[in-house]
Amino acid sequence: MMKLGCCYYPEHWPQDVWADDARRMVDAGLSQVRIGEFAWSRIEPQPGVFNWQWLDDAVEVLHGAGLEIIMGTPTATPPKWLCDAMPDMFAHDRDGRQRGFGSRRHYCFSHAGYLEQAKRITRAMAQRYGSHPAVVQWQTDNEYGCHDTVQSFSPAARDAFRVWLAARYGTAEALNAAWGNVFWSMEYASFDEIELPNLTVTEANPAHWLAFRRFSSDQVIAFNRAQVDILRECSPGRDITHNAMGFYTGYDAHDLSDDLDILGWDSYPLGFLEMFRFSDAEKLQYARQGHPDIAAFHHDLYRGCAANERWSVLEQQPGPVNWARHNPAPLDGMVALWTMEAAAHGAELVSYFRWRQNPQAQEQMHAGLLRPDGADAPALAEVTDVQAKLEMMQAKGEMAGDGGRDAALIFSFEAEWMTQIQPQGEGRSALWAAFDCYTALRKKGLNVDIVRPGSDLSAYQLAMVPCLPIVGDECLAALEQFEGQIIIGPRSGSRTQDFAIPHSLAPGGLQDIIRLEVTRSESLRPGLVHDGGTWEIAHWLDHVEGEAQAELTAKDGTPASYKHGKARYLATWPSGAVLDEVVARALADTTLKTHDLPEGLRIRRDSKYLYVFNYCAQTRDIPSSISGDPMLGDRRLLPASYAVFAL
Numbered sequence: 001m002m003k004l005g006c007c008y009y010p011e012h013w014p015q016d017v018w019a020d021d022a023r024r025m026v027d028a029g030l031s032q033v034r035i036g037e038f039a040w041s042r043i044e045p046q047p048g049v050f051n052w053q054w055l056d057d058a059v060e061v062l063h064g065a066g067l068e069i070i071m072g073t074p075t076a077t078p079p080k081w082l083c084d085a086m087p088d089m090f091a092h093d094r095d096g097r098q099r100g101f102g103s104r105r106h107y108c109f110s111h112a113g114y115l116e117q118a119k120r121i122t123r124a125m126a127q128r129y130g131s132h133p134a135v136v137q138w139q140t141d142n143e144y145g146c147h148d149t150v151q152s153f154s155p156a157a158r159d160a161f162r163v164w165l166a167a168r169y170g171t172a173e174a175l176n177a178a179w180g181n182v183f184w185s186m187e188y189a190s191f192d193e194i195e196l197p198n199l200t201v202t203e204a205n206p207a208h209w210l211a212f213r214r215f216s217s218d219q220v221i222a223f224n225r226a227q228v229d230i231l232r233e234c235s236p237g238r239d240i241t242h243n244a245m246g247f248y249t250g251y252d253a254h255d256l257s258d259d260l261d262i263l264g265w266d267s268y269p270l271g272f273l274e275m276f277r278f279s280d281a282e283k284l285q286y287a288r289q290g291h292p293d294i295a296a297f298h299h300d301l302y303r304g305c306a307a308n309e310r311w312s313v314l315e316q317q318p319g320p321v322n323w324a325r326h327n328p329a330p331l332d333g334m335v336a337l338w339t340m341e342a343a344a345h346g347a348e349l350v351s352y353f354r355w356r357q358n359p360q361a362q363e364q365m366h367a368g369l370l371r372p373d374g375a376d377a378p379a380l381a382e383v384t385d386v387q388a389k390l391e392m393m394q395a396k397g398e399m400a401g402d403g404g405r406d407a408a409l410i411f412s413f414e415a416e417w418m419t420q421i422q423p424q425g426e427g428r429s430a431l432w433a434a435f436d437c438y439t440a441l442r443k444k445g446l447n448v449d450i451v452r453p454g455s456d457l458s459a460y461q462l463a464m465v466p467c468l469p470i471v472g473d474e475c476l477a478a479l480e481q482f483e484g485q486i487i488i489g490p491r492s493g494s495r496t497q498d499f500a501i502p503h504s505l506a507p508g509g510l511q512d513i514i515r516l517e518v519t520r521s522e523s524l525r526p527g528l529v530h531d532g533g534t535w536e537i538a539h540w541l542d543h544v545e546g547e548a549q550a551e552l553t554a555k556d557g558t559p560a561s562y563k564h565g566k567a568r569y570l571a572t573w574p575s576g577a578v579l580d581e582v583v584a585r586a587l588a589d590t591t592l593k594t595h596d597l598p599e600g601l602r603i604r605r606d607s608k609y610l611y612v613f614n615y616c617a618q619t620r621d622i623p624s625s626i627s628g629d630p631m632l633g634d635r636r637l638l639p640a641s642y643a644v645f646a647l
């Protein structure tokens with residue numbers, strides 16, 4: 001059964017409240033507690049001088065109350081003495097300025113000296129707590145990349161980048177040829193001449209940027225792996241996790257997950273709604289609930305990244321946060337709904353951030369399950385309630401499993417790097433193309449898996465490739481073998497490994513499947529559209545030649561989509577009504593059971609239950625395509641409520 005937990009910072013509170021905190025956690029229905037991830041200055045107040053006593057005591061108190069512990073390595077917050085001893089360990093920002101001490105994540109992934117320090121503190125912690133019976137899981141560091149920290153433009157990063165390039169390309173001539181450096185006389189005679197791409201006069205070569213993005217991601221993976229190796233050695237049998245972020249693509253989470261046992265992510269639906277690309281109308285409509293696909297998209301994305309599909313929510317918003325443009329409180333019921341949605345997607349844990357609101361320092365306006373004075377905050381009762389419901393559902397039998405794989409969305413982090421490097425039209429992003437395709441499928445009531453390129457697709461009836469500039473051999477083979485319907489979006493197959501247009505033109509190898517070639521691409525400013533009646537061609541338009549037949553054509557004769565056999569090509573950007581129309585046509589060619597869900601309603605099936613979630617601030621009736629009476633909740637769903645049907 002999915003467990004509930006919280007993030008706790010014993011070092012923030014007097015020791016005499018710990019036992020009461022632990023008891024109240026257990027009383028509230030929590031069984032896991034995540035600690036330690038920022039506590040370096042208390043663990044090692046001076047170089048080599050460790051103060052374990054307080055943490056030993058905290059571990060015993062929590063263990064004594066029956067809580068399991070997820071122990072974090074504190075490498076996101078190197079202490080002042082360490083920074084002073086090694087002042088070149090800071091990352092440099094894109095303008096080349098050195099970042100400083102006084103918050104967190106102030107290190108450069110490429111600094112060899114800091115890596116040694118990170119390994120040293122990881123080993124010390126793993127040796128101390130690695131075999132403690134309460135410690136069931138380790139979290140490496142905290143949110144790699146938070147506060148824009150994956151890319152560093154430091155001398156250490158530059159030197160490491162040169163080594164990375166030499167390993168990848170062998171010779172400067174090979175690199176010049178791969179990148180097309182004869183253009184603008186950018187040729188290099190040796191790897192030592194190559195700088196980072198940040199301070200060029202105008203845009204750097206996109207191949208240069210892509211190499212730097214790949215390198216920066218690899219540095220994160222290597223930094224993480226160094227900790228993982230130590231934890232495996234000193235704490236055998238414990239799971240290792242890391243907490244990924246929302247709408248964040250700075251490193252390749254598929255690669256990171258390959259080294260972990262379970263992938264976590266941090267779910268702040270209201271903060272993400274406010275900070276990301278949603279329209280003002282959506283921000284208002286969902287201000288206290290979050291857009292209905294924000295949490296689910298990441299559940300399905302990170303499940304697809306995780307080894308054996310093991311994933312969790314390591315931080316769950318319990319009330320207002322402090323870091324978005326506006327920070328409203330969730331509607332009553334939302335914290336429980338978010339928790340149940342995580343269960344519906346197969347999470348192993350939802351851990352609320354944080355236990356008690358801290359009256360001091362940067363996050364004093366960030367809610368916890370307790371108020372700063374220690375009284376219950378509103379979310380606490382919801383947590384207890386949802387825990388009781390989870391137990392009731394669990395009592396009916398074994399753990400719920402896979403509830404049917406309807407549609408696969410193929411997504412790569414590299415695709416998003418490429419559309420960031422070369423958007424070609426404002427706002428055109430592979431990540432948001434994936435999100436919009438996800439929404440289009442979820443509005444039809446489907447279970448959606450977001451999978452890495454090359455994944456086996458045989459369990460699905462529909463595969464979507466929203467925007468995948470590089471289509472590797474494995475991905476192509478999986479699509480060629482796939483017997484279901486395929487939708488391919490613009491820019492897919494449009495680039496080689498080194499960011500060149502393939503000689504065969506886009507969609508490259510996918511031409512075997514869709515039988516067309518893109519002869520010209522244009523991006524369209526707002527208002528420049530081709531009207532299709534109920535839909536329009538907007539933002540992007542590919543002009544194509546080939547055997548594939550136009551399927552959707554605008555009134556002026558401009559095709560929006562093409563079809564060949566089981567495959568469709570979307571020649572315009574995957575968003576809005578044209579996307580819904582192409583999805584509807586592809587679904588009509590499958591035997592999938594679909595629903596027309598009212599705005600704000602979403603469903604999810606696992607092997608035992610069908611869940612219906614109302615993300616609206618208004619009451620919604622469950623549509624008649626879902627029959628019967630729910631075992632939890634009601635067919636009339638109040639705002640921020642859910643129903644569960646036994647299957």
Ligand code: GAL
Pocket residue numbers: 142143146266268315321322323353363366
């Ligand atoms: C996360 C972070 C936590 C805390 C939280 C506040 O990004 O991992 O440490 O800062 O945000 O919402």
